[in-house]
Amino acid sequence: MNGSTVLRECPGYTYLLLLRAVGSIIIWVDFTLIFSSLSYYWQANAITIGIASALYGLPGLLLGPYFGKLADIRHPISLLRASYSCRAATSLLLMLSPNVDVFVVLVFLKGLSNLGSMPAEQVMIRLMLSPAQVIENARWSTVIDQSLKVAAPLIGAMMTVLCQPQLGFLLPSALALAALPVLHALKQHYPRAAACSANAKRPEPWALIELCLSNVGFRTALVAVLIQTAVLGLYDPLLALFLKQQAFPAGTFGTIVSCTAAGGVAGAVIFKRMFAATTPVRVASIGLTGFGLTVVLPGGLSSLNWPLPEYALLALWIANGGFYGITAMTFGVVMQAASPSHSLGTISATARSVQLGTLVLGPLIGSTLARISSIPTVFLISGIAAVVAGAWLYAHCPTMQTQCDNNTGQANTGSTD
Incomplete structure (x- = not known):
């Protein structure tokens, strides 16, 4: 890695940025659809919605460090592949949920499926980019995240209006599946030697x-x-x-x-x-x-x-x-x-x-x-x-x-x- 700030000089960076965009869309659309479905489709009360909200964030609070350790000791692309596969599966299951109780349990699993992507992306950024490029990446990632913060919920809201909220889960499921070939392409550029050296020592929980x-x-x-x-x-x-x-x-x-x-x-x-x-x-x-x-x-x-x-x-x-x-x-x-x-x-x-x-x-x-x-x-x-x-x-x-x-x-x- 050299000191250049030009991100296009980094092999595979376009795929990494595309994954970031896809991941942001999935999270924001899922979030919109989950609580729209609870309110308008399942007619859930305030207590049920509160429980669902807590269960959605609970995996990150309790299990985040464990998934971070997995990103350190496993190939991060393997963790990303598992995360996107689980995202696709949980979105489909949310769409097919037979009742509100099962739906709330699946919300917990949806929160769990989101955990692997963030630490895996951080490890990949370290291995792919120079220190100067990390600053450029922070800028572009923020631009993408904040732009999609507005656009993605609007997409979710439109799908709620045009069809049943449940059917809207087809979009994040399809996007998660579409991310899998992008991950395969990224792996062709991934610096395997750097990954091996990074995993030489196991991380401590503290x-x-x-x-x-x-x-x-x-x-x-x-x-x-x-x-x-x-x-x-x-x-x-x-x-x-x-x-x-x-x-x-x-x-x-x-x-x-x-x-x-x-x-x-x-x-x-x-x-x-x-x-x-x-x-x-x-x-x-x-x-x-x-x-x-x-x-x-x-x-x-x-x-x-x-x-x-x-x-x-x-x-x-x-x-x-x-x-x-x-x-x-x-x-x-x-x-x-x-x-x-x-x-x-x-x-x-x-x-x-x-x-x-x-x-x-x-x-x-x-x-x-x-x-x-x-x-x-x-x-x-x-x-x-x-x-x-x-x-x-x-x-x-x-x-x-x-x-x-x-x-x-x-x-x-x-x-x-």
């Missing part, structure tokens, strides 16, 4: 803790992304109620989802220049601080009974998506540079499980705070927490280039336009 203790840069980036995730968990489930209290139209919530996606794309565009201009720790802290400000402002103005125009709210949420993406992309790049080759899958999957844990706890704490005080107060408190944490990280790491390996420094110097 690899994430060891890396946090030994690497200040990684620890700081992880803290930033976890605080950001926790803040999201605190306020996001209350966002629709907040908009209703502020007398915004019913369609505002959907527009905000599109705005965050547009902001994510904008963040991906400027990310490369930010990463080249300063240290990764500072990029992460700027992202966290900016994200917090976009939550503080609507909460604070609402607490003061100052009306916020709809256009200003939408602009804030474009910025919200951009800053969120910058922090998340920085963590991804730092993790790629800092993680030992033999445990990258384990570390990435464990970090994801910790993030899911904060997303589970966040709504519980946020709803409790809202009952004690008010929804705007939850926005205000959570946003202030992000701003203070981001400012503290920025102030206390003024000269750190990250102690992530020399790889991050190479990526920085190789990423100029």
Whole structure:
């Protein structure tokens, strides 16, 4: 691997990017169809929908590190092949489900089938791309994910309108099967020698803790992304109620989802220049601080009974998506540079499980705070927490280039336009 940032020079990268796009479509369409089917086809009550939602995320919370370890000790393409095959099968089974109870069990299996792809993709990125190319990949992956965040649910919604929601599961099943020949083509370009050397040492289950203790840069980036995730968990489930209290139209919530996606794309565009201009720790802290400000402002103005125009709210949420993406992309790049080759899958999957844990706890704490005080107060408190944490990280790491390996420094110097 050389220091070039041109991704097309990497053999097989087009297939990797195509897989990322297919995987994103499958996840978003599945998510839309699952909860549309529960509500409109199965006429499920709130408790059943809540159980299904919990079961969908439970595999990632409990079993994520195990699948990460599999990505480290097995050929990642084999794990991806198994994941996409199971995705196709579970989508078909969801379509053929005879009753709501079986459907809910299959939702758990659907969540389980999604687990192998993320750590396997992380291992492949490490083995296929140079450090400079990792930054380019983070940009393109975010652009794809955020664009599909808007488009894929619309596809799922259209299928729900045009036919029974159950029949819509044919699309993610067909896409998962279509990914199998793409995986076969990718394997022809896959660096087998690198895979063998990466798997020479078995990963330890506590690899994430060891890396946090030994690497200040990684620890700081992880803290930033976890605080950001926790803040999201605190306020996001209350966002629709907040908009209703502020007398915004019913369609505002959907527009905000599109705005965050547009902001994510904008963040991906400027990310490369930010990463080249300063240290990764500072990029992460700027992202966290900016994200917090976009939550503080609507909460604070609402607490003061100052009306916020709809256009200003939408602009804030474009910025919200951009800053969120910058922090998340920085963590991804730092993790790629800092993680030992033999445990990258384990570390990435464990970090994801910790993030899911904060997303589970966040709504519980946020709803409790809202009952004690008010929804705007939850926005205000959570946003202030992000701003203070981001400012503290920025102030206390003024000269750190990250102690992530020399790889991050190479990526920085190789990423100029």
